[in-house]
Amino acid sequence: MASTRDPSTFHLFEEDEDEDETGGGKGKKNFRIDAHDEKWFEINREELRSSVFVHKNFRALWKPKTVSDISVESLIYVKLLEETPDVLLFGTGKTLRQVPEESLKWARKMGMAVEVMDTANCVATFNVLVEEGRNVACGILREKSEDDEDDGAS
Numbered sequence: 001m002a003s004t005r006d007p008s009t010f011h012l013f014e015e016d017e018d019e020d021e022t023g024g025g026k027g028k029k030n031f032r033i034d035a036h037d038e039k040w041f042e043i044n045r046e047e048l049r050s051s052v053f054v055h056k057n058f059r060a061l062w063k064p065k066t067v068s069d070i071s072v073e074s075l076i077y078v079k080l081l082e083e084t085p086d087v088l089l090f091g092t093g094k095t096l097r098q099v100p101e102e103s104l105k106w107a108r109k110m111g112m113a114v115e116v117m118d119t120a121n122c123v124a125t126f127n128v129l130v131e132e133g134r135n136v137a138c139g140i141l142r143e144k145s146e147d148d149e150d151d152g153a154s
Contacts, residue, residue: 030056030130053077055085055137056130062139067097070139072106083135088112091122091140119143 031054053062060077064070070090078084088107090099099116107114117125122140129136 031059032127032130051140051142053137053139054126055081056135064139064141067092067099067141070099070103072103075103075107075139078107078110078112078137081137084110085112085135085137087129087134087136088114089122089126089136089138090114090116091119091138092116093119093141093143
């Protein structure tokens with residue numbers, strides 16, 4: 001299968017299948033972020049062209065487009081999870097940006113450790129913690145390019 005992606009994009013995993021816990025067959029796997037660039041995220045081989053919220057067992061498009069859009073209301077997915085994550089990561093793009101304090105305080109009040117980092121480090125940290133079996137979630141902003149003004153072409 002030939003890839004249509006630019007080979008310079010960051011891709012973490014080869015095309016592989018996870019085995020179930022008994023080692024005997026293909027089982028339900030945790031979500032992991034397989035690849036990303038500034039316009040898309042690939043999560044378990046599905047390409048998403050939006051900011052994303054990802055938990056080890058859940059993924060969704062996420063409404064915030066800028067760091068200032070990250071509000072307590074935008075963190076509704078945390079409440080929908082069966083179990084509150086132990087760790088909540090925020091990926092803020094190519095550079096580290098400050099997430100609104102109200103959102104950080106709310107997440108900590110819910111019992112989560114919170115880390116804010118650039119997207120590349122957020123993706124790597126999320127995948128490592130999922131591989132370790134940790135209960136982790138992340139909200140990652142899609143970086144919007146200058147020619148991507150209204151996002152209507154995506």
